[in-house]
Amino acid sequence: MKFNLLVVDDEKNIREGLGTSLEMDGYNIYLAGNGEEAMGLLNTNDIDLIITDLRMPVMSGQELLKKVISSYPGMPVIILTGHGTIETAVTAMRDGAYDFLTKPVNLDRLTLLVKRALRGRELMIEHRELKAEVDRLKSKNKFSRIIGKSSSMMRVMEVVEQVAATKASVLITGESGVGKELIADAVHELSDRKDKAFIKVHCAALSESLLESELFGHEKGAFTGALARKRGRFELSHLGSIFLDEIGEINQSTQIKILRVLQEKKFERVGGEDTVEIDTRIISATNRDLKEEIEKGNFREDLFYRLNVVNIHVPPLRERKEDISLLASAFLADFVQENGRQIEGFDHKAMLALHNHGWPGNVRELRNCIESAVVMCKGDVITPEDLPPSISQSADQDCIKICTGSTLADAEKHIIIETLNSQKGNKSKTAEVLGIGRKTLHRKLGEYGLDI
Template sequence: MSRSELSDSRQRILVIDDEENMRHMLSVLLAGHGYVVDCAADGREGLDMLGQKQYQFVLCDIRMPRLDGMDFLRESRDISHGATIIMMSAFGTVESAIEAMKEGAYDYISKPFKADEILLTLNKARERERLRQENVRLKKRLADLESRQGFKGMVARSKAMHEVFSLALKVARHTTTVLITGESGTGKELIARGIHAESPRRDRPFLAINCGSIPENLLESEFFGSMRGAFTGADQDRKGLFEQAEGGTLFLDEIGELPLGMQVKLLRVLQERTIRRIGGSREIPVDVRILCATARDLAKEVQAGQFREDLYFRLNVVEIRLPPLRERVEDIPLLAEHFLHKVNAATGLQVKGISPSAVSRLVANPWPGNVRELENVIERAAILAEKQIILPENLPDTLGSRPENRRIDDFFNTYSLKKAKKIMEKRLIARALEAVGGNKSRAAELLELSYPSLLAKIREYGLQNN
């Protein structure tokens, strides 16, 4: 067993034993494997040292004068030490081992023991502690996520969006390429920024580029950079986006807008992890995580010959689909309040809230522009509000209008009767709950449903927080 396996950083250990030879042997053994070792001759001395220094581990004999190992275990509970305690005894029995575990010991070793037994037990204890700390860290991050009802600035209470946040948090810890899909205005760049902020690359650059906003003849220079004299106007060497984002994340928005020629070059970079500037002859290694987003159906683009299949599979390692706002109407009141606070902070307005009737109109709207459209509507309404509360008359006249003049497939986004029924049910239940302030009994009356049936449908559609 190598030292690197046992001690990737020097940790402090306290050895408590009344036998000087045992203390000496353990000190030499453990110091030789990277630990900083202190020794105590009995439990009382060990308690004093445990209260004065921070130890990661304690090796404690059971039979000792003044204060034996079992009493040491019990009294150590009054000290906030955080150490993992391993008991040792030459008079070990199953009963004494069980008793030690009940009193808080991590493990029990019978004397005489081989050096590898001690080292293996400590190695297991270290791995247990690492997993415990990782579990605490993850729980804290999840608690933070739940407390702010969102993911890095995004707010939501719907089941669909919390599934998105959970997946984003999982992939953030890895370098996996992620394809973020969804309609325009659903918040694809916010998810990308959240993934970067939760990743080990958080302290490195995050660069975002809209692939459809750059003229085709400038794409290669923008992505890969250029050398002085490579073309007219190139009066100095210039780094492209891949070099600028070194060690960080490059977010390619509207990846479906890339022309086929540029798709080939991007694929090569993803495979080789090198770029070559325009006019240059040297391959430059790059370490960049790629996140992509598109409002297009890339699978259909591949079938139509508009997008390379090999690049599609390279980008679509993990897909995160952002649902349109019409599929998560329970988020609309929460988002509206969030945007109102944002407008107040930015403009100095003091609009205190949104009237229930205005909320009802917001919930009834199909939101073809999704979250971005909702934000614009709330900003406009806050500016027009005259009574410190947003009223229906502050909203656009067309908002929440009935859909008779719209194609039914635009409203439901499906031809399936089963899916359309579910969409309509979910929207009506959400609206009823909103109208009665979350009172499920009254909502059941409005919907002409039995109370148990309503509860079942609330669970089915993820409306528990309404």
């Protein structure tokens, strides 16, 4: 991104001198001799930052500043001022200038100031774009709370939409924190049962006997403490949906009872003989590999097939890295609002750290990380120091990109060269990092014609 800078000063030598110096820093420069000329250029060009003198004929710096602030909110304006006019500069800051420098201008300070102001602007633009994208996604898809643009999440949402309209049982699988519950919510909300009950049962949180009476209810006197008849969760979900979370944790006897509900849509309350008939949509979730549990004899195969009419697998975050910045921006906006903070975005190193991290706790871990970063952040941008140490360290790892279509030999050659580079040519260290012996490294370097 090449930025456009506008330098305004009535003294030709000064504006041209500053212009040349900033041009060497890699910016496009526009020059103006007074406020009026400056406004003309602003209206016809895409200017990113203004550096202006205060005292100028025709239209002063103060007047220019006021016009810019009202017509181009967020535009950084750096004020240049002679020694005698410090007070005016302070007023200018109050009026919304980004900062001021006294003349004669120290070019190093100016360079730094410009860089800082533009970095903020860049982040703001990036953040605004992401926010717009989040809003667009929110309004476009009906999954108002599910954020993601990776192809794998798009596919998940497609399946959700397709299956929601049916009565088929859905089993949602995926690691902890990937968003299984959010998907379950979407399946219910997009179905024609959305106005009826959506009952959630966390199967792992209850003991065996409690779970049964929770699910199926009990009659008065069914056990000590059963003072009245109680309707169970299945009954409460009649005409709506039920979400059986952590279904992999339930014991054999409850498995049989749930199987019967699936097969016959019938059950009895604990301690009762009356048969209750229900019409409910069953959504379940697990982070276990149920096929493995079946092999181990812990889970009934017939129940598995009944629950798993449609499987929705939510991939771990590390396999859909495209979602990270979008999720991070959305969570940032939420927590910034919740905490009443003014944080514009992430700096590049922080973003890199978020990208490089493996996220074993998936989206939940990312969300917690952003919440703590908002609390820890002292400035108006999140830096790696604001992130938990385990995550900020990830910024220091260099990533290399290997494209699909490369051969294994290409990839190997690539990673050897990059590691050798990062170890500054030290072969013992390179071998150690790569987890191979020095001899093997030498042989491979020879094979690739790199053994110099």
